[in-house]
Amino acid sequence: MHKVVFVVKGKRQVEFLAGQRENLLEAARKAGIMIDTPCNGNGTCGKCKVQITKGRVDALSLTRLTEEEIADGWVLACSSEIIEDIEVNVPDLASAFQNEMQITDLSENENKNIRYVRKKMLKMGMTDSNRLCCEIIQLPEPTNDDNLADEDRLKRYFRQILGYSDIQVSLDVLRKFPDAFRENSFKIKVVYLKRGDIAEIMDVRSCLECACALYGVALDIGTTSVSACLVNMDTNEIVSKASMGNAQVKYGGDVINRIVYTEKPGGLKKLRDAIIEETINPLIGQMVQSAGITTDDIYEMCAAGNTTMTHLLLGINPDHLRREPFIPGVNTIPEMKSTEIGIRINPEGRVYLAPSVASYVGGDITAGVFAVPVWLQEEFTMLVDLGTNGEIVFGNKDFMMTCACSAGPAFEGGEISCGTRAVPGAIEEVKIDDATLKASFLTIGGEIPVGVCGSGIIDLICEMKRTGIIDGKGRISKDIDNPRIAFDEYDIGRYFVCSKELDGTAKDIYITEIDIDSFIKAKGAVFSAIHTLMESMDMPIEILENVYVAGGIGSNLGIENAIALGMLPDIPVEKYYYIGNSSMQGCYLALTLAEGKEKIAEIGQNMTYMELSVHPSYMDAFISACFIPHTDMSLFPSLQK
Structure with a gap:
C-alpha cells in the first residue's frame, strides 16, 4: 500500500492508502476528491491534470501536456499509476467547481416569467393552491366514556369536522401519536396531503408553538449542474436557493460516459450516491440552514432531470438508453416517499419526478414545456434547451414534436x-x-x-x-x-x-x-436537429413566432453571434427569448398549482418523439451544418446581406 496525500487549495485535505499500481484518478474518486473528467478517464480531454509534488507515478500517457507542465510534475490522473508514496496538488479549477459554479437559478427575469405563466394558468381554471394542508387541532381528551384509541380519535375529527371520508396513516406516523397527543393535552399540529376526499396524514406534532410552516423543494437535476429552490408552500415565496455542480461529473462529463461507468463493479451505486449524498442532500442542507428551518419541515419535492439522470437517481440500470432501439427502463415514475430514495426531507415527504418522453427527452423537458409554455400558445413556438444534450420541442396548443441531439460537452x-x-x-x-x-x-x-x-x-x-x-x-x-x-x-x-x-x-x-472543430460539430448538431424536425413536418423556419432558449449556456448567450455561427435559425432576434432554467420553473409551478403535476404528465403523454439517429436525412443535415455558418447560405438570408 502507498500513502497518497491530496492537497487542495494549498491545504492538506486527504490522506489515502492506495494499492500498488492503482490508478490515480480512481484513488482520488475513492478519497472523495473532485477531479474534472469530462471524458470519464479515457485520456481524451486532458482536464484531469494534477501536479505530483512529492514522489513519483508511472505516467502512461502525457498527451495534452506541454513540455513545461511535464517538467513541473504535471500528469493526467486518468493515465497515471501509483508506484510509491506521493503528494498530489489538485488545482482549484478541477476541485472546486462543484461549489463555485455559476448556475442559472430563478433570477428576476425568470420570476417574471413564472408570474406571467401562473396568471395565464389561473385564468384557464387551475387552482392557486397545493396539496399540503396543516391543521391546529384540539382533540377531546380521553375519558372512561370516550375511550377511543388515538388513531380513531384523530380519524373521527377528520371525518366529522373536516369532512374526509378516508384517512390514511403510515406506521411511522402512528408511532408518534401517543407522545405527541399527550405532550400538550391533545392539542396537536397535523400535516396532511389531500387527495379529493382522502387525507394522508404525513406528520403529527405536539402543538406547543403552533406554527404551521410548510415547505417544498423545486429541483433541477442537470448532467453538469443541480439547482434547487426552497418554497414556502403557504405563500408560494421562494425563501432560499442553492446550486452546485453535479458530483457525478467525476465519473464522466456526459450521460454516455456515465452510463458506461455503471457497467463497472459498483458503478451504479457510486453514481447514485454522487447525485443523492454528494449533491442533492447537501443542497437541501444549505437551504434549510439559510432559511432557519429543519429538513422535517419540507414535505414535498418536485424534481426534473433528463432520462439518464432519472435512472441514475433511482438506481435503475440505464445501459439500454444508449443501445438501439434506445428504450428507457421507465418514463413515468410513481410518486415516492423521500425515504425510498434517500432524499433527506421529512421521512413522510413526497417526491415527484417529472416524466420522461424517450431516452434523450426527459423530465427536464416536460417540466420546461410546462413553464414556457408551448402547450398554451396559439403561435408556432419552439423550446431549445442547450446543455450537454440539446433538446428541441416544436408546436403549439394543438401538437408538440420533440427530438434530441448529442451536442457534447463543448458548450460547457x-x-x-x-x-x-x-x-x-x-x-x-x-x-x-x-x-x-x-x-x-x-x-x-x-x-x-x-x-x-x-x-x-x-x-x-x-x-x-x-x-x-x-x-x-x-x-x-x-x-x-x-x-x-x-x-x-x-x-x-x-x-x-x-x-x-x-x-x-x-x-x-x-x-x-481542434477545439473549433469540436464546437462546429456541437453547433451543427443543434441546428441540424432543428432543421430536420421542421423539415419532417414540411414547416418552414419562418413560421416560428417564438423561440425560447433554455439552459445554462443561455444565460450569457449572444443570440446574434449564435445565428452568425449557424447554431440557431436565422429569424428576427426579437423572436428569441432567454427563458433560463425552464426545468426548475416548471417544478416550482407544479408545486404551487394544484393541477400542475397532472398537467406535466399530460404534456409528456402528448409529445411525439422523433429519433434523429435513424432519421434518413439527419446525417446529411448534420454534415451540411458543420460549416460556419452553413454550406447552404439560403438558410441564412440576413448573413448574405
Whole structure:
C-alpha cells in the first residue's frame, strides 16, 4: 500500500492508502476528491491534470501536456499509476467547481416569467393552491366514556369536522401519536396531503408553538449542474436557493460516459450516491440552514432531470438508453416517499419526478414545456434547451414534436483545450480588435481568467470568423502575421486570447483548430436537429413566432453571434427569448398549482418523439451544418446581406 496525500487549495485535505499500481484518478474518486473528467478517464480531454509534488507515478500517457507542465510534475490522473508514496496538488479549477459554479437559478427575469405563466394558468381554471394542508387541532381528551384509541380519535375529527371520508396513516406516523397527543393535552399540529376526499396524514406534532410552516423543494437535476429552490408552500415565496455542480461529473462529463461507468463493479451505486449524498442532500442542507428551518419541515419535492439522470437517481440500470432501439427502463415514475430514495426531507415527504418522453427527452423537458409554455400558445413556438444534450420541442396548443441531439460537452467547456465550466474567472464575453487582433473580455465575477466557458466560446469563435482569423471550416489563416496566432509542430493553429508573454497573465488561454472543430460539430448538431424536425413536418423556419432558449449556456448567450455561427435559425432576434432554467420553473409551478403535476404528465403523454439517429436525412443535415455558418447560405438570408 502507498500513502497518497491530496492537497487542495494549498491545504492538506486527504490522506489515502492506495494499492500498488492503482490508478490515480480512481484513488482520488475513492478519497472523495473532485477531479474534472469530462471524458470519464479515457485520456481524451486532458482536464484531469494534477501536479505530483512529492514522489513519483508511472505516467502512461502525457498527451495534452506541454513540455513545461511535464517538467513541473504535471500528469493526467486518468493515465497515471501509483508506484510509491506521493503528494498530489489538485488545482482549484478541477476541485472546486462543484461549489463555485455559476448556475442559472430563478433570477428576476425568470420570476417574471413564472408570474406571467401562473396568471395565464389561473385564468384557464387551475387552482392557486397545493396539496399540503396543516391543521391546529384540539382533540377531546380521553375519558372512561370516550375511550377511543388515538388513531380513531384523530380519524373521527377528520371525518366529522373536516369532512374526509378516508384517512390514511403510515406506521411511522402512528408511532408518534401517543407522545405527541399527550405532550400538550391533545392539542396537536397535523400535516396532511389531500387527495379529493382522502387525507394522508404525513406528520403529527405536539402543538406547543403552533406554527404551521410548510415547505417544498423545486429541483433541477442537470448532467453538469443541480439547482434547487426552497418554497414556502403557504405563500408560494421562494425563501432560499442553492446550486452546485453535479458530483457525478467525476465519473464522466456526459450521460454516455456515465452510463458506461455503471457497467463497472459498483458503478451504479457510486453514481447514485454522487447525485443523492454528494449533491442533492447537501443542497437541501444549505437551504434549510439559510432559511432557519429543519429538513422535517419540507414535505414535498418536485424534481426534473433528463432520462439518464432519472435512472441514475433511482438506481435503475440505464445501459439500454444508449443501445438501439434506445428504450428507457421507465418514463413515468410513481410518486415516492423521500425515504425510498434517500432524499433527506421529512421521512413522510413526497417526491415527484417529472416524466420522461424517450431516452434523450426527459423530465427536464416536460417540466420546461410546462413553464414556457408551448402547450398554451396559439403561435408556432419552439423550446431549445442547450446543455450537454440539446433538446428541441416544436408546436403549439394543438401538437408538440420533440427530438434530441448529442451536442457534447463543448458548450460547457469540455474537450476544449482551455475550456471551463461557468466558474469564477471563466471568460464569458469576448471582443477582438480588428487591427491588432487582441481580445478584450469579461470574466465571471471579474476574477483572473482561468479558461473560456460556453458563452465565451461562442463569442470567441464568432469574433475570429468576423475578423478573418478563421475561415468557414474553422481553419486559422496562415496569411496573418500576428504574435497571437501560432502553429505547432503538427501544423495545428491556435489563437491566444491572453498569454503570459504578450499580456503578462498567469497562464496562456487559447483556442485551437481542434477545439473549433469540436464546437462546429456541437453547433451543427443543434441546428441540424432543428432543421430536420421542421423539415419532417414540411414547416418552414419562418413560421416560428417564438423561440425560447433554455439552459445554462443561455444565460450569457449572444443570440446574434449564435445565428452568425449557424447554431440557431436565422429569424428576427426579437423572436428569441432567454427563458433560463425552464426545468426548475416548471417544478416550482407544479408545486404551487394544484393541477400542475397532472398537467406535466399530460404534456409528456402528448409529445411525439422523433429519433434523429435513424432519421434518413439527419446525417446529411448534420454534415451540411458543420460549416460556419452553413454550406447552404439560403438558410441564412440576413448573413448574405
